[in-house]
Amino acid sequence: MILYLFCVVTLNSVHVRRIMINSTQVSYFILSAYFNTGGFKYLFFMIVMSLYMLIIGSNLLLIVVICMNRSLHEPMYLFLCSLFVNELVGSTGLFPFLLVQILSDIHTVSAPLCFLQIYCLFLYAIVEFFNLAIMSYDRYLAICYPLQYNTRMAFNKITVLLAVIWSYASVLSVVPVILSVPLQLCGNIINKVYCDNYPIVKLACSDTTANNIYGLFAAFLTVFVPVSLIFYSYMRILRVCFSGCKQTRQKAVSTCTPHLASLLNFSFGAFFEITQSRFNMNGVPNMLRVFLSLYWLTCQPLLNPFLYGLNLSKIRILTRNLIFH
Template sequence: MVIALNRTLTDPMYLFMCSLFVSELYGCTMLFPMLLHHMLWQLRQISTAFCFLQIYCLHSYATAEYLNLTVLSYDRYIAICFPLQYHTHLNKSRVMKLIAFPWAYALLTVVVTLCQTTSLQLCNNVIPKVYCDNYSVVRMACSDISYINFYGLFITLLTIAVPFVFMMYTYLCILRVCCSSSKQSAQKALSTCVPHLITLLNFTLGGSFELMQSRFDMSNVSMVLRIFLSLYCISSQPLLSPLMYGLNISRIRTLCKGLLLARLHSNA
C-alpha cells in the first residue's frame, strides 16, 4: 500500500518489491481461507475442482515468488555494479517486462502441468497433507506418468536451476565490487542485499522442506512436524518479506509510520 500510494517510490527496486509482495498475498490467500474453513468445520474432504485450483495457485505462487526474487537480485546487481547506468539499464520498458515475465511464465507453465495431471486416472483419493499439491496427486495415478515426470523435471530445472545460477553470478559480481571498494561503501552495498538474501534463504529452506515431503517417505516423521513443514513455506515467506524490507529500508519504514499516524489522527 505504501509503495502504491506514494508517488515518490518510483525506483525500479520498489516496483519489483511490490510485485514480490503481491505474489505473497496471492500465495497465502489461495490456501489459508480454505484451510481455516476446514479447521473450523472439522472437514477432511476437498472437491476435485478446488483441489486442482489449489494446485494451480500453489505452484504458480512458488514459481512467481522465486522469479521475483531473481529479478530483485538483478536489480541489486545493476545498482551496485553499474550505479551510474542504473536507470539506463532499468528503463521503464525493461522494468515492465521484468515485472510481467515472472507472472506470465508462472501462470502459463502451471497450466500445462495441470492439464497433464487432470488427464490422469486416479486409483486413490487420499492426500497425506493439509492441502493439494501436484506431485501428491500424480502419485495416486494408475496410468503411465513417465512423460509427466520428464516434463516436471525439465520445468524444475528450467525454473530453479537457471535462476539459481544467475543469482549466484550476480552475487559473485557484487562481492567482487565490494572487495575492491572502501569498507564504508562495501558495508552500505551489502546492507541493501541483506533483506533479499534472508528472504531468498527462507524461501529456499521452505521449498526444500516441501520437496523432501513430496519426494521421500516421511511416514516415520510425526504428523505435527509434517504439517508444520507443509505450511512453513507458504506462511513464513509472506510474514517475513514485508518485515525484512520494511524494517531495513528506512524510506519505506518512515513512510509506513507517516501513513499509520495519519490514519490514527483521522480516526481520533
C-alpha cells in the first residue's frame, strides 16, 4: 500500500513537472484568425504589398521633403516628421510579417519574433497618441499665442519633447513584454492575424497579477494624459475662435482639420481593436474581425500622408517641386 502511494505521488509529480516544462517552453505561437483563401492568397498578397509600398513611399517622401527644406523646419512640420517616422515603424512592424503569413500554409510565429512584434506595435500606438496630443498643444499655442509662439516652441524645446515621447513610449512598451516572456503558458494559439500581448496573457497558467496591474497603469498613462492635453487644447482653441475675428477662425479651421481627422481616425481604430480583443465577438464574421484588428495599423499610416500632404499648401507645393524637378 505504501509502495503504491509512493508510485502514485511520484507519477503525479512527474506529470506536474512535465506540464510546467511544456508551459514554459512555448517556442512558437499559432495564429488562428487566418482563413483559407485558396488561390486568392496571391491576390491578397499583391493588395497588401501595394498598400505597404504606398505607405512606405508616401511617408518617406514627406519625411524627405520636411528634412530637405529649411522653410519647413518649424514646430508643426517637425512634429509631422515624427508622426511620419512613426507610421513607418508601425507599418514595418506589421506588413512584412503579414505578407509572409498570407503566403504561408502554416500560420505560426516564433516566440521571440512574436514578442518583438508586440513591442513594435505598442511603441507605434503610444508614440502616435502622444504625438497627436503634442500637436494639438502646438496648434493651441499657434492660435492663442501667435506672438509668443516662437519662444514657447523653440527648437530645443521641440527636440526635448520628441525625445521624451519616444523614450517614454520605448520604456512603456518594453515592460509588458518583459512581464509576459516568463509567463507559464498552457497553450500557444492566438486568435488574431498578428501577435498581441493580451491574448498571450490570457493563455497563462501562472499568476498574471503584475501584468494586469501594469496594463491598467499603462492604459491610464497612455489614454488619460494625452486625452487631457487634447481636451484642454481644443477647449482653449474653441474659446478663442468664438471670441476672435474671422481670420482667427479660418486659421484654426485650416490647421486643426487635418489633425482632428487623424486623431478621430486613430481613436476609432484603437477602439475597434480594444473591443474585438477584450470582448467575445464570436458572432461577428471572421473577415470583419480581421478587418477591425488591422484598421488602426493600416488606415492611419495610409491616411496621414495624404491628409497633411494635400491640406497643407506649403508641403503640397514643395512635394510637387521635388517630384517634378
